[in-house]
Amino acid sequence: MIGLFVALLVATGTPGVPPALAAQEAPVAITFLDVGQGDAIVIRAPDGRFAMIDAGRGSPLRQLTRLGVGELALLIATHAHVDHIGGLDDVLTARPVDTYLDNGTPHTTRTYLELMAHVERLDVRYLQAVPRSLLLGGVSLEILPLPSTTEQQNDRSVGVMLRYGDFSALLTGDSEREELDFWLDGGLIEEVTLLKAAHHGASNGFTYPFLDAAEPELVVISVGEGNSYDHPRPEALAAYTSYAHRVLRTDRDGTVTVFGYSDGRYDVVLGEDPYDELNRSDSGAGSDRYVDVGTSASDGENAAGLGALLALAVHADARGDDADNLNDEYVVIENLSRTRIGIGLWRLCDLSSRCFRFPPGSSIAPGRRVVVYTGYGSTDGVSFFMNNGRPVWNNNGDEATLLDTGGHVILRHVYEEE
Ligand SMILES: [Zn+2]
Known part of the structure; x- marks a missing residue:
């Protein structure tokens, strides 16, 4: 996809980045925060800059502080539902944000209206989701087009194709079949290393043709324990398990971080201190642990x-x-x-x-x-x-x-x- 290239210029030297990870082989880190039923994803570029996609229903500030997230070069709201944008107000209050991007599709809730008023008050660059590539360090975030055939918030979720060398991740908010088909028909879905399950593992958040094209090695489902929607659905889990070597869930696994290396390898680290965990492992960047996945059975x-x-x-x-x-x-x-x-x-x-x-x-x-x-x-x-x-x-x-x-x-x- 040819897009408008926008360089995100933010001061480097973000606090909290362990020196070992600032080395040449530094990975991109994608952290799926355990925020209950909702989505909140933190992306740390190899150069230490941060972006965030959604912020859960409540405030994710405690987790951001623990991760050492200071300034955000980019903040994306995939769509206007509260389990994605509820925590954004707190993020905008407590962290400097350079660029704010959303689907440009208005919603009627107070949460949404107050959030937009907040964005307008701040000195934030606002972007709408049209096909474009945003560069964050060596990481490219390609914004996928939105289907013009619907005004439904879920099917106008901002889709992000993240690329770092041979490592790639597809992050899709609460997309349902209409949007997944739209991307598939547009030839936009290619094989990815990591797929965030759309719509918390709902049965309308995947299709087999979509998974055939994406063929993810790893799937992460951001979902709350005991949620009232019965997410993730068994049929979705079965589909993901049949493609991916490993399916992780924030309701069972807690906070999940995937470290992606430019040669396509990856590491999975669970817990709230993933950057420390990676440093503690003697294997260093791009260890062989990535080979050692192959099942959703993550514990005995x-x-x-x-x-x-x-x-x-x-x-x-x-x-x-x-x-x-x-x-x-x-x-x-x-x-x-x-x-x-x-x-x-x-x-x-x-x-x-x-x-x-x-x-x-x-x-x-x-x-x-x-x-x-x-x-x-x-x-x-x-x-x-x-x-x-x-x-x-x-x-x-x-x-x-x-x-x-x-x-x-x-x-x-x-x-x-x-
Ligand atoms: Zn949702």
Whole structure:
């Protein structure tokens, strides 16, 4: 998309930026604040400048202070609903803001009218969401066009395509199908590293064609615990899980930060002090931790829950000599649930820790099974091959363990000679 390039000029040297992150390899940090039911996203450019998209229903100032957010080069209101703009007034009061951008679609609520009056009173540059690229350090924020066919606030959510080298993120407010289709038809949806689930994981916040195009590696759902909308919906979760290696939720995971590196890699850090956490990790920028995602099971409890949805059986005794018939030795894993279950990067191990790792993006369709053969072959997503030259599963007893990417045991199947 060719857009008007606007350089955001804001003094550098923002307080609170750890020196280690100011180095050459500094990532862009996208933090999804845990603000209950709503959206509030803080973006920190590699040069330490900040932008923010939405501010939740209440005040996010405590979190901004904890993150060390001083001046905001850019403040975006995706649309005028209170779970997105409720906290903006406080942000505008307490932090200098250079540029304010919204969808230019008026709303009738007092929250909206007071907010706009506040924006007018301040010395803030106001921009409307038309296709344009805003530059924040080395990060490009492409503002997507709004559909002109509707005045609905959700379907006129400001969409932002963030790019930092090979890392990209699509941030879409509460877009529903009409706006998602509009972008898709316009050829604006490309593969992204990170997708913020539109509309808090609502069933109208995704379509399969949209996800086919976006093919996110990572999905973050900004959603409040026990919200009255029943967000996120199971069908949305199933869809996200079938595409993304990892689906994170602010209601379960709290504040979620994704550090994106220009070579396309990323790290996920949970908690309210993500910048400190990254510094503490000895691996430094662009560690291999990004490989180690592949499931929505981020803790042992979730992992155990997933295990109940799967069944595993081992066919250890191949016809004839096992060594001559390696693909008659296999493991079957069945999905007993009505939801697609992502198993990308999970491991299947025997008692002596010989393991097979499922390729990224692997999943088992609802009610279906996948088979892992011992011998050689290439996968079609249903049949997998360990590509071993020798038998793996002992005929006289062994143990098959399925582990998620965090190393949690999902299932353990012990068998003995009969
Ligand atoms: Zn919302």
